[in-house]
Amino acid sequence: MAKKGARNYVALECSVCKENSKISRENYFVSKNKMNTPDKLEINKYCPVCKKHTAHKEKK
Numbered sequence: 001m002a003k004k005g006a007r008n009y010v011a012l013e014c015s016v017c018k019e020n021s022k023i024s025r026e027n028y029f030v031s032k033n034k035m036n037t038p039d040k041l042e043i044n045k046y047c048p049v050c051k052k053h054t055a056h057k058e059k060k
Helices: 015-020
Strands: 007-014 026-033 042-047 052-058
Touching (some): 007 042, 015 052, 026 042, 026 052
Antiparallel strands (some): 007 052, 042 052
């Protein structure tokens, strides 16, 4: 059985690609502790579509 806890996986999408195209750009999946960080994540990551480091935000 799986452990029950506050940690869950969220998808990060590029904020630049999302605005420029109709296709959702989910580049990264990370785990976050929902007790410690209740707000949405925003991390600078490399986007292979833009070919540069951009801000990636947590998808709904």
